[in-house]
Amino acid sequence: MSEVDFSSDPELLGSFIIEAREHVEIIEQGLLVLESGESDLSTAIDTLFRSFHTIKGTAGFLALDDFSILAADGEQLLEEYRQSGEKMTQQHIGLLLTACDYLKLMVGALDEALGKGEKVKSFKDDLADICKQLEDAVGPKQAADVPAKAGKVFVANPAKQRAGLVANVDDEEKPKEASNGSSSNGTARIAKPSKPRPVANDQILKLKDETVRVKTRVLDQLIDTIGELVVAEAMVVESQHEENKQTVDESLLSQLTKITRELQEIGTSLRMVPIRPVFRRMARVVRDLSVKLGRPVRLETEGEDTLLDKSVVDRIGDPLLHMVRNSVDHGIEEPEERHAAGKPIEATITLSARHRGGNIHIEISDDGRGIDRDKIRARAVEKGIIGKDQVLNERDTYDLLFAPGFSTAKTVTDVSGRGVGMDVVKKEIQRLRGVVDIKSELGAGTSINMRLPLTLAIIDGMVVRVGEERYVIPILSILTSLQPTEESIHMVLKHGKMLKHQDELLSIFPLHDLFNVDNACENMSESILVILEEDGKRAAIQVDELLGQQQIVIKSLSGGAIHPPGITGAAVMPDGLVGLILDVPGLMRLAIKDNDIGPEQLHSEVG
Amino acid sequence: MSEKNGTSKFAKSDEMEALIGKYLVFEIANQEYGIPIASVKEIVGIMPITRVPKVPDFIPGVVNLRGKIIPIADLGMRFQLQTYEVTDRTCVVVVQLPDGQGIFGVIVENVPEVIDVAVEHLENAPDMGNQNEMRFITAMAKWEERVIMLLALDKLFDTKDFESESGNLLKEQDGVEAQA
Numbered sequence: 001m002s003e004v005d006f007s008s009d010p011e012l013l014g015s016f017i018i019e020a021r022e023h024v025e026i027i028e029q030g031l032l033v034l035e036s037g038e039s040d041l042s043t044a045i046d047t048l049f050r051s052f053h054t055i056k057g058t059a060g061f062l063a064l065d066d067f068s069i070l071a072a073d074g075e076q077l078l079e080e081y082r083q084s085g086e087k088m089t090q091q092h093i094g095l096l097l098t099a100c101d102y103l104k105l106m107v108g109a110l111d112e113a114l115g116k117g118e119k120v121k122s123f124k125d126d127l128a129d130i131c132k133q134l135e136d137a138v139g140p141k142q143a144a145d146v147p148a149k150a151g152k153v154f155v156a157n158p159a160k161q162r163a164g165l166v167a168n169v170d171d172e173e174k175p176k177e178a179s180n181g182s183s184s185n186g187t188a189r190i191a192k193p194s195k196p197r198p199v200a201n202d203q204i205l206k207l208k209d210e211t212v213r214v215k216t217r218v219l220d221q222l223i224d225t226i227g228e229l230v231v232a233e234a235m236v237v238e239s240q241h242e243e244n245k246q247t248v249d250e251s252l253l254s255q256l257t258k259i260t261r262e263l264q265e266i267g268t269s270l271r272m273v274p275i276r277p278v279f280r281r282m283a284r285v286v287r288d289l290s291v292k293l294g295r296p297v298r299l300e301t302e303g304e305d306t307l308l309d310k311s312v313v314d315r316i317g318d319p320l321l322h323m324v325r326n327s328v329d330h331g332i333e334e335p336e337e338r339h340a341a342g343k344p345i346e347a348t349i350t351l352s353a354r355h356r357g358g359n360i361h362i363e364i365s366d367d368g369r370g371i372d373r374d375k376i377r378a379r380a381v382e383k384g385i386i387g388k389d390q391v392l393n394e395r396d397t398y399d400l401l402f403a404p405g406f407s408t409a410k411t412v413t414d415v416s417g418r419g420v421g422m423d424v425v426k427k428e429i430q431r432l433r434g435v436v437d438i439k440s441e442l443g444a445g446t447s448i449n450m451r452l453p454l455t456l457a458i459i460d461g462m463v464v465r466v467g468e469e470r471y472v473i474p475i476l477s478i479l480t481s482l483q484p485t486e487e488s489i490h491m492v493l494k495h496g497k498m499l500k501h502q503d504e505l506l507s508i509f510p511l512h513d514l515f516n517v518d519n520a521c522e523n524m525s526e527s528i529l530v531i532l533e534e535d536g537k538r539a540a541i542q543v544d545e546l547l548g549q550q551q552i553v554i555k556s557l558s559g560g561a562i563h564p565p566g567i568t569g570a571a572v573m574p575d576g577l578v579g580l581i582l583d584v585p586g587l588m589r590l591a592i593k594d595n596d597i598g599p600e601q602l603h604s605e606v607g
Numbered sequence: 608m609s610e611k612n613g614t615s616k617f618a619k620s621d622e623m624e625a626l627i628g629k630y631l632v633f634e635i636a637n638q639e640y641g642i643p644i645a646s647v648k649e650i651v652g653i654m655p656i657t658r659v660p661k662v663p664d665f666i667p668g669v670v671n672l673r674g675k676i677i678p679i680a681d682l683g684m685r686f687q688l689q690t691y692e693v694t695d696r697t698c699v700v701v702v703q704l705p706d707g708q709g710i711f712g713v714i715v716e717n718v719p720e721v722i723d724v725a726v727e728h729l730e731n732a733p734d735m736g737n738q739n740e741m742r743f744i745t746a747m748a749k750w751e752e753r754v755i756m757l758l759a760l761d762k763l764f765d766t767k768d769f770e771s772e773s774g775n776l777l778k779e780q781d782g783v784e785a786q787a
Contacts, residue, residue, distance in 0.1 A: 224673075224674040224675070225674070227674045228673055228674045231674075469657075469658060514660075515660035515661065516660060517660070555674075555675070555676045556676070557659070557669060557676055557678060562659065562662050562666060562678050564659050564660055564661040564662050565661050566660070566661065567659065567660070567661075569676075570657075570669060570676040572671050572674060572676070576671060577655055577657055577671065578657035578668075578669050578670065578671050578676055579657070580657065580659060580660075580669075
């Protein structure tokens with residue numbers, strides 16, 4: 001009977017899936033907040049209760065028995081805490097988290113089955129264990145109120161003890177779930193005196209803000225259309241200045257301009273979402289790993305409300321997950337080691353997000369053992385990545401961590417070290433047009449900083465002219481621009497013309513040479529040099545003229561059908577024509593023709 | 608042509624079956640070509656093209672199609688015949704490539720028409736010495752005294768294919784003219 005036939009009402013099931021996902025998220029977050037003890041108990045439990053209750057109700061209506069049974073069991077356990085007003089035990093939090101995982105799994109399976117139009121498989125057998133444990137957890141308490149008063153804290157394995165009270169215990173207790181809480185409690189998961197932090201509850205409530213769900217595709221269409229409107233508006237305003245044209249009332253026109261701007265801003269903000277869900281996922285990961293490895297870890301987050309483009313939020317999760325895992329697995333020491341080093345036994349990992357300039361900075365830092373640079377060096381020499389006598393500065397050394405297949409971990413654990421390394425992280429970050437930086441102090445901790453663009457859709461650009469063509473240079477890459485004097489230009493053997501800029505000699509690359517532009521200004525002293533900086537390297541690009549600064553909506557060149565090197569995308573300019581946006585790293589590579597980079601690599605990196 | 612016995616020269620009938628249907632027919636360099644109507648998104652007038660550097664010479668650049676940037680293909684150059692001339696009949700056929708390869712605008716020299724190709728119209732592409740350009744042709748259709756080349760869109764815009772070409776083009780790119 002748990003096999004569900006979707007022919008009945010796929011739409012209803014679709015909305016159940018979306019709703020259930022939200023509730024699962026609320027539950028998970030709520031449990032983690034409860035565990036941290038930083039919350040008003042009753043409100044948090046109420047929120048959890050409501051979510052379980054809603055899932056139970058809707059699932060019951062849709063005859064999704066697996067869901068309703070599991071949710072009912074969870075609800076019942078919560079109901080008990082609701083009435084007693086006690087602090088929830090670690091073990092019960094662990095149980096509810098497991099239940100939450102099952103819900104997540106089942107939602108996923110349901111979604112998949114719905115997509116394929118198949119029947120969803122029954123989870124009945126999988127759920128037997130967890131349901132039993134949940135029921136057991138409730139059972140004795142209802143019978144007598146004794147355990148509640150006897151010990152607020154943890155019985156070694158209460159589920160097992162209580163199991164004896166209930167008939168029909170066929171299979172042995174799996175200590176997996178049961179030990180979830182207790183093992184870490186044993187060490188040092190001391191509940192902090194609960195400082196009231198209303199913030200945590202607000203966060204839960206915020207998830208319930210009223211929203212309308214819109215398909216991403218429709219949203220993108222809307223944003224595209226707004227873009228067209230902006231262009232059309234610019235053309236109308238432009239035509240106003242032409243002679244022999246019918247004129248429009250100035251005030252009407254300025255109103256049109258104002259509304260268009262407003263619409264454009266709204267359009268942009270539609271795609272911006274807080275980074276919170278990603279951080280929450282990490283909170284769960286840290287919690288599970290800390291239990292598993294027996295290393296008490298506290299995750300602190302800052303700037304959860306920082307907004308960034310949905311496409312960035314969607315893609316930042318995996319690299320971040322990898323780094324968080326690394327941090328707990330390799331960064332944090334064993335409790336004894338921490339104790340010996342005079343550090344607090346509970347380690348702290350901080351995840352922070354903040355806006356700075358046109359970028360978002362996401363930082364993950366821990367107070368673990370730090371990175372041993374000598375070890376990296378030794379490993380790199382051993383692997384033949386560097387020569388024995390090669391001198392490396394700090395940055396270069398850490399860069400080695402991003403080399404494919406590089407790992408200094410002594411043992412491969414099932415947490416990290418499964419061959420997917422930091423190189424994947426770096427690639428993904430680069431794909432998001434971001435950069436990663438590692439800072440570390442031996443014995444004191446490591447922090448990894450990612451700098452990402454706020455959105456993949458909009459940049460501040462400098463529009464330049466070369467011959468009859470226009471190009472857009474991302475402002476972030478521009479150090480400065482200047483009109484060179486005769487004295488500042490030097491001829492250097494094998495490098496051609498170079499610019500002396502603040503005691504530094506920079507190579508000059510005429511854009512018209514790189515891109516074969518006709519009718520460009522050949523005379524250096526009549527043109528403009530734009531000094532670009534990327535990844536610590538600097539170069540001067542020669543253009544004819546700076547046309548002005550502008551916000552640019554980046555568009556891809558037709559779903560990646562063509563990938564010209566040195567071009568990252570295109571934009572519709574105010575006159576309705578297309579302007580190409582320069583890919584500064586790609587351009588630098590094109591210009592410098594770095595020996596390390598072969599043409600194949602160039603293509604793949606540009607594409 | 609093998610019309611007398613009612614079959615075409617195609618060995619496999621399913622291969623032939625796959626080719627029948629409606630085609631959009633247009634003219635490039637005085638030759639008629641057809642593409643499956645299902646891959647055509649729309650037909651628009653020619654618009655100003657922005658040159659893109661470092662791409663194969665059959666891609667004169669990109670245009671702004673109502674907010675979407677799409678690359679333009681000059682098939683005359685792709686077939687190594689001649690480049691297009693803009694007249695008042697010049698159009699852009701916007702095609703959706705198979706397997707998410709993207710969208711291309713194909714410049715054509717006349718306003719296209721639609722024909723319905725049946726089995727009896729089909730004939731194998733001629734096996735000519737010039738293999739290089741013939742690989743873009745899946746078959747020919749004989750239609751009312753006209754010979755229409757049916758194009759293989761996937762081969763025409765195979766990115767791997769022309770990316771290797773653009774590798775050579777990195778050095779000599781002067782042939783492409785700038786457009787306003």
